[in-house]
Amino acid sequence: MDSQNKNLILATALSFVVILVWFILFPPPEKPVDPNAPAATSEVVSTPATPSTAETAPAQAAATEATADAPRLAIDTPRVEGSVSLLGGRIDQLALKDYRETTDPNSPIVTVLAPVGAENAFYALFGWAAGAGLSPDDVPGPNTLWSVENGTTLTPATPISLMWDNGKGQVFRRTLSIDEDYMFAVQQSVTNNGTGSVALAPYGILARHGEPKNIKKFFILHEGTIAMADGELTETTYSNLEDMDFNAAEGTRADVTKVAETGWVGFTDHYWMSTLIPSNGTPFKSVVKYDERRGIYQAEAVQPTQTVAPGATVVADTQLFSGAKEWETIRGYENAGVAKFIDSIDWGWFFFLTKPIFQLLHFLHGFIGNMGWSIIALTIVLKAIVFPLAYKSYASMAKMKELQPKMEELKKTAGDDRAKLQQAMMELYKKEKVNPASGCLPILIQIPIFFSLYKVIFVTLELRHAPWVGWIRDLSAPDPSSILNLFGLLPFAAPTPDSFLAIISLGILPILLGISMWLQQKLNPAPTDATQAMIFAWMPWVFMFMLGGFASGLVLYWITNNTITFTQQYLIMRSHGYKPDVFGNIKSSFKRKK
Known part of the structure; x- marks a missing residue:
């Protein structure tokens, strides 16, 4: 297995670790207290001692x-x-x-x-x-x-x-x-x-x-x-x-x-x-x-x-x-x-990120006047800040693609001698000045930003009941539309959040999230290993369901981030000699399924 495939597996593992940790740390909300329950009426207040x-x-x-x-x-x-x-x-x-x-x-x-x-x-x-x-x-x-x-x-x-x-x-x-x-x-x-x-x-x-x-x-x-x-x-x-x-x-x-x-x-x-x-x-x-x-x-x-x-x-x-x-x-x-x-606002453990992220969002909202568009603008600014690192990462990925024929030759020469293959590949990376681990950097960067932005969207009052466009009237709440009623075309309401159908009641934004992740994957051919290919094929749709019940503002950020990442990666890799065949990779994935 070459280093590129190892990087892909590492990225997949990191993604699933994020999901697992997320649902351990941030479990679904408990059932609300019955508002019809009788209220306490007795009053004996503890007053300070003499x-x-x-x-x-x-x-x-x-x-x-x-x-x-x-x-x-x-x-x-x-x-x-x-x-x-x-x-x-x-x-x-x-x-x-x-x-x-x-x-x-x-x-x-x-x-x-x-x-x-x-x-x-x-x-x-x-x-x-x-x-x-x-x-x-x-x-x-x-x-x-x-x-x-x-x-x-x-x-x-x-x-x-x-x-x-x-x-x-x-x-x-x-x-x-x-x-x-x-x-x-x-x-x-x-x-x-x-x-x-x-x-x-x-x-x-x-x-x-x-x-x-x-x-x-x-x-x-x-x-x-x-x-x-x-x-x-x-x-x-x-x-x-x-x-x-x-x-x-x-x-x-x-x-x-x-x-x-x-x-x-x-x-x-x-x-x-x-x-x-x-x-x-x-x-x-x-x-x-x-x-x-x-x-x-x-x-x-x-x-x-x-x-x-x-x-x-x-x-x-x-x-x-x-x-x-x-x-x-x-x-x-x-x-x-x-x-x-x-500090009475709950900035959390990542306060050094949540505070400046919110201040930037607040600043952008002062100019734009709409929190949804401000989140999109915030995403653009954050992507611009980490662009130098992303550029190196995508340039390295393009270089890895260029080295693919040489890596195949090394595999043939080394045969079953894995130690010899690894040593030869490391020498090749050193000679060509390629870091095989650099492809994981964008994912590692996104994890703290993702958690910090979720904290900002969930905790701060300014996102409460903040509308974006059309059906998104509260960016701190999940997308209220549902595929189960064809997004409002059928004459019945979407399942409530506490319904067992809620997990498959996907709204428009979560579906767009899944599609954006799927398209981003198609910048590269599917791994030749069948197990890897299956994992990567399921990942966008797993994330789509997992994030479907999250705040609309967070899903909007993730869609915007994926779109910008796709554009950056495509253009940077082309500028370094590798031309991603997105449509060809899509056709190949459908052929394999048949």
Whole structure:
């Protein structure tokens, strides 16, 4: 077997290894959670312990259910709508005006925060943990009924102020403001009108009742808690939260990290995120917690204990981001001082590739205005970057073709002496300055780019519901067309993704992918070895089925890449004296089948 055929086998093996690893690392999505399942309605939120015990595991504090008739103040900005409950002063209703659940323009807008009693309750609480001179009843908690001191609707131009007097000399105030996007500013203050000093610690809590609905549970995507502590990012899945050390007395599992200067903590979903961000320079305890008895997950930011002398006022500031993980918006917050906030987007292990690839895609989209055409333009740019290496590879392949007659002569001369044949071939390669392994380089280059681009397409919000042309209305979803209904000509719908027919329900893009791979193969004659020929004959169609359920944007990239590769290889090999007989190779393949 000559070196060229060995290279072909190596390329085939690499391709199948990619497929195998892909489906191990990125399994198909699990069946979505039943949306009709009953939602948890009980609420017992774990609030931080008193300052005297704050260094140990947080304690439990009981809270009653937030009722639907609790007084509320509206939130209304150009991008979000919702309300603040005066019960606890909690931010517990928030929806995004710019995003809908599906591509249907009449579908509901996306909900990020929801109150207790709603499906997948998720809300933000703020308060003070009682220290010396105070009891838990002397500080505002999850069920404190606040009064409105100023404002009726929270908008970017009109903050709202709440007040609560504990009747024992301490007056608490909370001022909420919001910007044009997704960032709340929460300022808490306490004025001590009593005769003695008091100690207390400000905190913020994000509480989530159960796992979010339709959680993906893909290896490629992180969903769960996310925290930045002085430059170190920590991601914890919901299952890992449930496996942390158990505190039997409190019924919780918790992990506590001390942050010295900058950080944030919260929950991240596929496209949405809510995080607590104490002011830069303020040390705090970053806590992720799971209440096993009630199925409540929490993220906490607990600031240091402050002592308030008689007649004095202390203030604590915290920001709350709750909204869409838009690259441009999050980058703006990072530039404004939220440390490494761009890392809240799940760039993955290949961040050194995914970040620049997405930035280039975002840049191209700014000019083109369509993500599908931007992916095609991105593919052209990437191919141009690796063109020098591809040129050497295809030139070497052309040279190998030119050496084919000499290699056949060496086989005749060597006979059955394989060692002699190998030595003669190596001398021939050295003399002609040919690298027999260079043909594998394009495949090796494509593997990290392929994985990185898939990560970008799957994870980033900018690809969600992004249309291309005609029937492709969501580049982050598989091609919705199906060969089973002749791409919409027959009067029945295509199989759903969870149907057993989905694997053979190929759309137009996957079929074009298979054809493009098949044509690329025809640049070279089929291997003379029957086994090799069979493997290569099946490869395009195996890939067609394997990638058929992947995001349309990724399949579009692969088709574009194959088309450019075919053109490059054809032209470069012709320029070096070898003229690929594409049509002749196609005819030969059909003759062999007959």
